[in-house]
Amino acid sequence: xxxxxxxxxxxxxxxxxxxxxxxxxxxxxxxxxxxxxxxxxxxxxxxxxxxxxxxxxxxxxxxxxxxxxxxxxxxxxxxxxxxxxxxxxxxxxxxxxxxxxxxxxxxxxxxxxxxxxxxxxxxxxxxxxxxxxxxxxxxxxxxxxxxxxxxxxxxxxxxxxxxxxxxxxxxxxxxxxxxxxxxxxxxxxxxxxxxxxxxxxxxxxxxxxxxxxxxxxxxxxxxxxxxxxxxxxxxxxxxxxxxxxxxxxxxxxxxxxxxxxxxxxxxxxxxxxxxxxxxxxxx
Amino acid sequence: xxxxxxxxxxxxxxxxxxxxxxxxxxxxxxxxxxxxxxxxxxxxxxxxxxxxxxxxxxxxxxxxxxxxxxxxxxxxxxxxxxxxxxxxxxxxxxxxxxxxxxxxxxxxxxxxxxxxxxxxxxxxxxxxxxxxxxxxxxxxxxxxxxxxxxxxxxxxxxxxxxxxxxxxxxxxxxxxxxxxxxxxxxxxxxxxxxxxxxxxxxxxxxxxxxxxxxxxxxxxxxxxxxxxxxxxxxxxxxxxxxxxxxxxxxxxxxxxxxxxxxxxxxxxxxxxxxxxxxxxxxxxxxxxxxxxxxxxxxxxxxxxxxxxxxxxxxxxxxxxxxxxxxxxxxxxxxxxxxxxxxxxxxxxxxxxxxxxxxxxxxxxxxxxxxxxxxxxxxxxxxxxxxxxxxxxxxxxxxxxxxxxxxxxxxxxxxxxxxxxxxxxxxxxxxxxxxxxxxxxxxxxxxxxxxxxxxxxxxxxxx
Numbered sequence: 001x002x003x004x005x006x007x008x009x010x011x012x013x014x015x016x017x018x019x020x021x022x023x024x025x026x027x028x029x030x031x032x033x034x035x036x037x038x039x040x041x042x043x044x045x046x047x048x049x050x051x052x053x054x055x056x057x058x059x060x061x062x063x064x065x066x067x068x069x070x071x072x073x074x075x076x077x078x079x080x081x082x083x084x085x086x087x088x089x090x091x092x093x094x095x096x097x098x099x100x101x102x103x104x105x106x107x108x109x110x111x112x113x114x115x116x117x118x119x120x121x122x123x124x125x126x127x128x129x130x131x132x133x134x135x136x137x138x139x140x141x142x143x144x145x146x147x148x149x150x151x152x153x154x155x156x157x158x159x160x161x162x163x164x165x166x167x168x169x170x171x172x173x174x175x176x177x178x179x180x181x182x183x184x185x186x187x188x189x190x191x192x193x194x195x196x197x198x199x200x201x202x203x204x205x206x207x208x209x210x211x212x213x214x215x216x217x218x219x220x221x222x223x224x225x226x227x228x229x230x231x232x233x234x235x236x237x238x239x240x241x242x243x244x245x246x247x248x249x250x251x252x253x254x255x256x257x258x259x260x261x262x263x264x265x266x267x268x269x270x271x272x273x274x275x276x277x278x279x280x281x282x283x
Numbered sequence: 284x285x286x287x288x289x290x291x292x293x294x295x296x297x298x299x300x301x302x303x304x305x306x307x308x309x310x311x312x313x314x315x316x317x318x319x320x321x322x323x324x325x326x327x328x329x330x331x332x333x334x335x336x337x338x339x340x341x342x343x344x345x346x347x348x349x350x351x352x353x354x355x356x357x358x359x360x361x362x363x364x365x366x367x368x369x370x371x372x373x374x375x376x377x378x379x380x381x382x383x384x385x386x387x388x389x390x391x392x393x394x395x396x397x398x399x400x401x402x403x404x405x406x407x408x409x410x411x412x413x414x415x416x417x418x419x420x421x422x423x424x425x426x427x428x429x430x431x432x433x434x435x436x437x438x439x440x441x442x443x444x445x446x447x448x449x450x451x452x453x454x455x456x457x458x459x460x461x462x463x464x465x466x467x468x469x470x471x472x473x474x475x476x477x478x479x480x481x482x483x484x485x486x487x488x489x490x491x492x493x494x495x496x497x498x499x500x501x502x503x504x505x506x507x508x509x510x511x512x513x514x515x516x517x518x519x520x521x522x523x524x525x526x527x528x529x530x531x532x533x534x535x536x537x538x539x540x541x542x543x544x545x546x547x548x549x550x551x552x553x554x555x556x557x558x559x560x561x562x563x564x565x566x567x568x569x570x571x572x573x574x575x576x577x578x579x580x581x582x583x584x585x586x587x588x589x590x591x592x593x594x595x596x597x598x599x600x601x602x603x604x605x606x607x608x609x610x611x612x613x614x615x616x617x618x619x620x621x622x623x624x625x626x627x628x629x630x631x632x633x634x635x636x637x638x639x640x641x642x643x644x645x646x647x648x649x650x651x652x653x654x655x656x657x658x659x660x661x662x663x664x665x666x667x668x669x670x671x672x673x674x675x676x677x678x679x680x681x682x683x684x685x686x687x688x689x690x691x692x693x694x695x696x697x698x699x700x701x702x703x704x705x706x707x708x709x710x711x712x713x714x715x716x717x718x719x720x721x722x723x724x725x726x727x728x729x730x731x732x733x734x735x736x737x738x739x740x741x742x743x744x745x
Contacts, residue, residue: 012299275447
């Protein structure tokens with residue numbers, strides 16, 4: 001064996017090692033959740049599923065009969081008159097109990113005539129408070145305040161030995177109330193139509209390490225039960241020392257649709273010259 | 284030798300590296316291409332899925348719109364008596380007033396059962412109404428007329444005048460349906476069966492979204508459960524029965540004596556015939572008779588709008604033809620017969636803007652003028668006079684008589700009775716030279732010397 005053999009063997013070994021490292025990185029990129037791009041195959045299936053869901057729900061509702069009328073019949077008659085006048089006051093609770101069986105993550109069904117929302121029903125999962133005005137979350141973040149869970153309680157995180165169960169926080173979107181808290185962070189609107197606020201988001205312990213190694217900013221995600229609108233520049237430094245980089249909006253159906261994480265199926269409801277809509281939003 | 288071995292190793296290594304690099308490059312290219320093509324496919328899928336799903340949901344929603352509209356049309360068809368007395372596509376309307384299935388003109392003589400006008404009998408075979416000239420005029424809607432009226436209601440009461448949704452009301456999908464004037468161009472087919480109406484609406488729906496477009500003829504089939512057809516058939520049977528009633532009732536003695544079902548105004552003292560207790564009893568009996576006719580023909584419920592007994596006049600000369608005023612009694616009735624079925628569907632009350640569960644009902648009106656008493660018939664040879672005259676009860680006690688073809692009353696106010704025929708306590712039937720009327724003298728002439736006097740308890744003969 002001479003120097004030339006050793007050199008080329010070393011070169012080959014280094015190349016193979018580089019390939020293994022590269023392969024490992026690709027595998028990490030595919031599997032670990034904090035990388036921005038997911039596996040293309042699973043991405044595709046999730047995408048199709050999300051798009052289909054509200055249309056499938058609307059399709060099913062077209063054939064479902066509550067009491068003595070189908071959902072479409074009740075919806076059209078409600079849109080022409082009102083819940084009381086169409087004798088459909090039971091429709092919201094029927095829809096809730098029907099859709100809750102399917103354990104959908106989020107849904108909202110509304111009957112609207114122009115800007116007038118005649119009826120609206122949404123999933124209660126992840127919601128809390130006496131009037132379902134709050135969202136269960138690990139932390140509330142900027143723009144939200146913690147309220148009492150009330151009659152709709154949040155899931156228990158853990159039960160300390162000999163202590164009371166620790167539940168998730170019940171957070172309500174309420175900027176004025178947040179600003180009246182002691183030492184609030186500066187509140188700045190963000191998002192395409194200003195529907196979000198800059199918040200801390202989730203800050204894993206390795207975020208700082210990542211930023212140091214890669215030299216780029218960590219992708220901060222919003223707190224639980226908020227719509228993530230990314231990390232826009234207006235949320236970056238100097239706002240709150242760069243600690244509120246996540247732009248987070250309330251988890252409303254409109255915000256979810258705008259953010260592209262939910263899809264809305266709209267069914268026109270026609271009767272004579274009245275045009276209303278049955279809107280099914282789900283994800 | 285060593286040199287050539289080193290070159291060989293180097294070339295081998297370079298070749299291996301080149302092969303690895305080529306494989307890796309191919310992998311990266313394919314992976315990248317895969318992501319791009321999938322992403323593109325997904326966005327195309329979203330567009331197509333939205334178009335296809337919105338089209339499908341709109342079509343289903345439209346089917347429900349047609350169903351609700353047909354239910355309303357069925358309600359209206361029943362409430363408006365299948366359009367009887369109202370103009371529609373079925374031809375000339377010969378009934379005077381809306382909702383009537385039978386209306387008699389008292390000024391004209393009643394048509395005989397076998398009479399033919401314009402090639403048809405009094406019950407029309409094809410048309411909705413019998414020909415002008417028949418008395419009574421009838422509306423006799425058959426199944427096709429009921430279907431025609433349902434279509435007329437849909438076409439003229441805004442049910443087809445649908446406003447199309449704007450793209451923002453359909454998630455960006457543009458939807459159109461061709462129009463026929465103001466109405467949506469939809470072909471309607473109805474099949475009227477005993478227990479249901481099968482409906483079919485066919486139209487062309489065009490939808491477009493982004494680059495995609497769908498244009499398809501769709502058909503919405505629905506079934507509504509109603510016995511409207513049976514109700515209409517029952518209404519026709521009632522009309523037939525009332526036509527026969529008009530043929531039979533003459534206001535005179537009948538032979539054999541009248542059956543219990545058909546009321547006749549019977550006099551006091553006639554052999555084998557119980558006297559009618561009063562004019563109210565006669566009207567009650569006639570009301571019961573109408574109820575019996577409706578009950579026997581489909582179980583209809585009768586509401587009497589008006590029922591009067593009055594003396595015959597020139598205005599109702601067709602009821603008692605060739606009789607002078609005050610020679611008999613005319614019964615006029617106006618009734619509504621209602622057929623209904625159990626509540627199943629919701630009715631849109633436009634005034635209250637509510638949808639309320641309501642029975643589908645058929646309401647039909649009938650009006651007739653019949654001779655209750657024809658005094659000409661209550662004398663020989665039709666009726667043997669025990670006292671020379673026939674004595675009836677208006678309020679009771681024989682306070683009304685038929686004598687020599689004329690009618691006289693005692694202490695009672697009979698509508699339209701000529702004053703010369705009305706007597707009060709102490710007054711007698713007198714000859715003309717004694718201050719009586721021509722009718723009174725005719726009556727006296729057949730009494731053979733007797734005298735009829737009005738007393739507090741009715742007419743007495745002495």
